[in-house]
Amino acid sequence: MYEAVHAYPDGDATVARQAMTAARYGYDGIVVRTRAALESGGGDETGGENAPATDPAAIADEHGVDVVDAVEIDADGPTAASGAVGNRRADHAVVCVVGGDDRLNRYAVEEPRVDVLARPNAGGGGFNHVLARAARDNEVHVEFDLGPVLRETGGDRVRALADLRKLREIVTYYDAPHVVSANASSHLELRAPRELVAVAAEAGFDGEWIREGLRAWGSIAARNRERLSGDFIEPGVRRGRYETQR
């Protein structure tokens, strides 16, 4: 099972600390949503020689969990988001678009190059049957963000729970792919998979469905890593052993 986290400089814990905590909590890997936190995102140049570790493979070796470099695109509108997706797709295993308004949600689910529509309900954004169908056809995973359920109180939490319920009803009806995350921005906000399942069960989710959502991060990463590797030509076609490098 994988969890998608924010890391320093975007969050309050470095990638290595998040990986260490995730390993202790029993995750198989973490998806780092912060672009500047890992090497391929350009994190190396910003911090100088004593910057926190940025090499995903080395961190993965050290702590025994997979570290996936991802990017979260938080744009003002579909045009800006589309440019950013085009630029980042080739460098990152997972591309998320932060939703939150109707036009962005619509753009994200209709773009096959996007892997995950993150936080579709965060702003005033809505989700409906049209978007669910598009998400299913384009294999865009809809994120179920349990963060507000864990960390908010009162009215905000009630609204978050109501939104999650509505989203769940639409997404399960159309069988659109989904991912689940606690959206942790530091190691203190991370929760173990069993805890997430228990909280979600109180909110009316099925336990196996939540675990499926946590595993989905891993399968997205595996698929895209294969596609980004040099041997991949198109679905079903790979460079074989008789092909020589030209």
Next chain:
Amino acid sequence: MKHLPKHLRPRWRYLAVGIETWPDAEVGRRAFQRALWYGAGNLLGDAGSADAGLKLLSFSCSGGSGEAVVRVRRGHVEEARAAVACVSEVGGDPVGIRVRGISGTVRACEERYMRRAAASSTQRDVAFGDAERSAVVCGDAYDVRTESGYVGAAAFDIE
């Protein structure tokens, strides 16, 4: 009052809970118990909260890490686990929290899941980012003090 006969006594389960905070956080026993009850009340409602029980039996927390034993009525363990996971801050300090394990007796819970002595933490100056900063070191975990509060780092970041 006279003890209840054995078959009428409530059955309990004991949760071993691991706690993590920033090194300067002051988390007290009463504050933690209150956070636990509030968390349960908000998530499970009054009736569910009363069913689960969630009584704090032992608690210790200092220097950024701690542990606790929470008593829960048997059969309400998953609800209790959810309530525990919803404790995100105690008295304004953010906490990381995790159920390490569940036992049928307090003694088994302590023997199996409690570390006898918490790893001692020390203060050290480390190079982090572009400056020399002071950090609280506890095993492999480094909490580095920066202008905007603590940043969690690992030994791997510092070397």
